Amino acid sequence: MSKEIFFDVDGGSLAALDHGGAGRPVLLVHGTGHNAAAWEAVAAGLVADHRVVAVDLRGHGHSSADSVNAEQYWRDLAVVVAGLGWERPLLVGHSTGGYAVTAVVAAGLVEAAGICVVDGLVLDDRAGGAAALAEIRTPEMAGQLRRAFGYGRRFDAGQGDAGQGDAGQRDAWIEKQVAGIATDWLNAGADPELVRAVSVRHFIGAVRRPALEEVMVTATASPDAPIFPSVDVYEQVSCPITIVLPEQGFYAPRRAEVAAVVAAAPGRCLVDMPGGHNVVMTHPDLVTSAVRNATLGG
Missing domain, CATH: 3.40.50.1820 (Alpha/Beta hydrolase fold, catalytic domain)
Known part of the structure; x- marks a missing residue:
């Protein structure tokens, strides 16, 4: 342990x-x-x-x-x-x-x-x-990362559509990652409990980490x-x-x-x-x- x-x-x-x-x-x-x-x-x-x-x-x-x-x-x-x-x-x-x-x-x-x-x-x-890093920093890439992986999404109450709801929806999002393993290009074949552990650890409170800002900062070398x-x-x-x-x-x-x-x-x-x-x-x-x-x- x-x-x-x-x-x-x-x-x-x-x-x-x-x-x-x-x-x-x-x-x-x-x-x-x-x-x-x-x-x-x-x-x-x-x-x-x-x-x-x-x-x-x-x-x-x-x-x-x-x-x-x-x-x-x-x-x-x-x-x-x-x-x-x-x-x-x-x-x-x-x-x-x-x-x-x-x-x-x-x-x-x-x-x-x-x-x-x-x-x-x-x-x-x-x-x-440098060209590859510049491509990561585009708004288009930010949108793709958010849609594909949920980077920076908030799941706390009172955020409206942009926030995706409350902590219950955060937990539902985690279980969706586990349920979708078979058709997930990244996780197909992984142990469901391992995917769940990683998905749970993505969060401090209601925010799915990393934030998009983190990704963009590290792409500015x-x-x-x-x-x-x-x-x-x-x-x-x-x-x-x-x-x-x-x-x-x-x-x-x-x-x-x-x-x-x-x-x-x-x-x-x-x-x-x-x-x-x-x-x-x-x-x-x-x-x-x-x-x-x-x-x-x-």
Whole structure:
């Protein structure tokens, strides 16, 4: 059974689920729109041999801190590692969390034994990366995210149509996520109780987190910054990298580019597996195996 722990950061606190265990420490980092509960099945498979903590990024889950710039969410990982007193952990990140663990190591803020990136890559040059971030910041994308995932929706009483009703409707929304698993492109195949746990943890009170503002702030990184979500970030990572590439994930069509990142330095490994983008929840056994077998430094 995990316990909730907190870390003080600029602007509030970060929440995390401490799963216990002993052995090599492993920090699990979710992607945009998810939270620490997404890792529950993976964590259960790791605790026999690892010390495992899963963190809520800023603006997500039970973390009270929100982002005011595009780098805080990945810089915070250094605060978590230091707060835990860990030396040379394995950092594992899914989706945006994959970039977060890469960036914090590339910046020299955490000395990691290795990183494991689960369908969370940056493959464009800086110009392409800046264009991709600009697309995220458009009103059209904000509308799509709100409709698809409910980011920022309020479920408290007195909000009218815009607020979607009261707390009872919030609970109904949670159960709708569970009931729709079979036809959900992201969650199809996931354990219903895992989807419920993640959906419940989305809320502080009546607000579905993250807010759209959180997503937009983290998409404002400057292409002139030393650490930027572009393919050159991997040149600044000297520890081993294990990349998990689902066959129907976001980066499967760019497998040749992923393979080039792996081939660019020793100690890098590419792990192919079935499934779509959300393999952390739909194929946790395979992700657990990939983490257990991740290439590590001494």
